[in-house]
Amino acid sequence: MKPPRFEYLRPDSVGAAVALLNEHGEGARILAGGQSLIPMMNFRIAQPSHLIDITRVPGLDAITDEGNAITIGAAVRQSTVEYSPVVKDRCPLLVEALKWVAHEPIRHRGTVCGSLAHADPHSELAATSLALNATFTVVGASGERQVPAVDFFIGPFTTVIESGEMLSSVSFPVVPAGSGYAIDEFSRTHGNFAIAGGVSVIQLGADGKVASATLSMFGMASRAFRAFAAEERLIGSMPTAEAIAEAADLALVDVDCSADMHGSEEYRAHLGRVYAGRVLTSAVARAQGGSK
Ligand SMILES: Cc1cc2nc3c(=O)[nH]c(=O)nc-3n(C[C@H](O)[C@H](O)[C@H](O)COP(=O)(O)OP(=O)(O)OC[C@H]3O[C@@H](n4cnc5c(N)ncnc54)[C@H](O)[C@@H]3O)c2cc1C
Numbered sequence: 001m002k003p004p005r006f007e008y009l010r011p012d013s014v015g016a017a018v019a020l021l022n023e024h025g026e027g028a029r030i031l032a033g034g035q036s037l038i039p040m041m042n043f044r045i046a047q048p049s050h051l052i053d054i055t056r057v058p059g060l061d062a063i064t065d066e067g068n069a070i071t072i073g074a075a076v077r078q079s080t081v082e083y084s085p086v087v088k089d090r091c092p093l094l095v096e097a098l099k100w101v102a103h104e105p106i107r108h109r110g111t112v113c114g115s116l117a118h119a120d121p122h123s124e125l126a127a128t129s130l131a132l133n134a135t136f137t138v139v140g141a142s143g144e145r146q147v148p149a150v151d152f153f154i155g156p157f158t159t160v161i162e163s164g165e166m167l168s169s170v171s172f173p174v175v176p177a178g179s180g181y182a183i184d185e186f187s188r189t190h191g192n193f194a195i196a197g198g199v200s201v202i203q204l205g206a207d208g209k210v211a212s213a214t215l216s217m218f219g220m221a222s223r224a225f226r227a228f229a230a231e232e233r234l235i236g237s238m239p240t241a242e243a244i245a246e247a248a249d250l251a252l253v254d255v256d257c258s259a260d261m262h263g264s265e266e267y268r269a270h271l272g273r274v275y276a277g278r279v280l281t282s283a284v285a286r287a288q289g290g291s292k
Helices: 014-027 037-042 078-082 085-090 092-099 104-109 112-118 124-131 228-234 241-249 265-287
Strands: 007-009 028-031 050-053 063-065 069-073 135-140 143-148 153-155 166-173 180-186 196-204 210-218
Touching: 014 028, 014 050, 014 135, 014 166, 063 085, 069 085, 069 112, 078 092, 078 104, 078 112, 085 092, 092 124, 092 180, 092 196, 112 124, 112 166, 124 166, 124 180, 124 196, 124 210, 180 265, 196 265, 210 228, 210 265, 228 241, 228 265, 241 265
Parallel strands: 007 050, 028 050
Antiparallel strands: 063 069, 069 166, 135 143, 135 166, 180 196, 196 210
């Protein structure tokens, strides 16, 4: 199918992009990599009147090492991040997460910020931003605001970005030395959207107990989410197999799992607990230095 008619606009600054968003209102949409938006337009699920292409806005194509965080501009392609030596060195979990996103040709066009703004409940990057406590910079006519990942995703394909606003960058904190991290998922074939998956970052104290833990899940519910009850079970405990199993059992207590053609609620809940256990186990092993 072909998309409905639309006007194509290419601003040369973030300010101009925001002005166009406000000028054209609800019908205006940011065009980043187009890997989600264009198929949605072809299927007539989305019918924007104006597409505002931000991929050539100067400054939005930068990956910046801030010392304690890596900031990724809204026009940075997923593959640029995937093959960035800086990101590999400072935020390797992000590189591992990107390997699970779609296929190489799609990652050459798709952007990291586009995936986050799209807020697909199956998004590996959304869950990774949650596990890493990323910060989103959202820009509108009245200026910019910083939004923590835990507040950014509010429902299926819905974020706190309001009409007239855009995401200009996202900052992923550098994982402290000695931390362990892991991402894993189940999908029918590699590159397909996940039916269930998890991401975890674990830091151990000098006594071997869990000093900090994050666990986020994706593909399971109406949005990617943090599994706070599971995290709380582990923090302050020795990360034994028993403690991890108990934490994994708590991973889904705060959500209703989705059902669709790929699996029932019960199937997803089962997979979710399995994958929560796997990523927690792998993250702990890495933190202990047992696996690189
Ligand atoms: C076959 C296929 C398989 C895929 N598999 C996966 C997968 O396994 N996992 C996964 O996570 N994704 C998957 N994707 C989606 C892919 O990762 C997309 O690239 C991504 O979701 C959207 O990024 P984009 O830059 O292409 O955004 P676009 O398609 O350009 O935009 C997507 C939406 O976000 C909005 N948007 C984009 N950028 C901004 C911004 N800076 N500010 C505000 N709004 C913005 C747009 O207006 C639009 O509504 C797949 C896509 C395809 C085609």
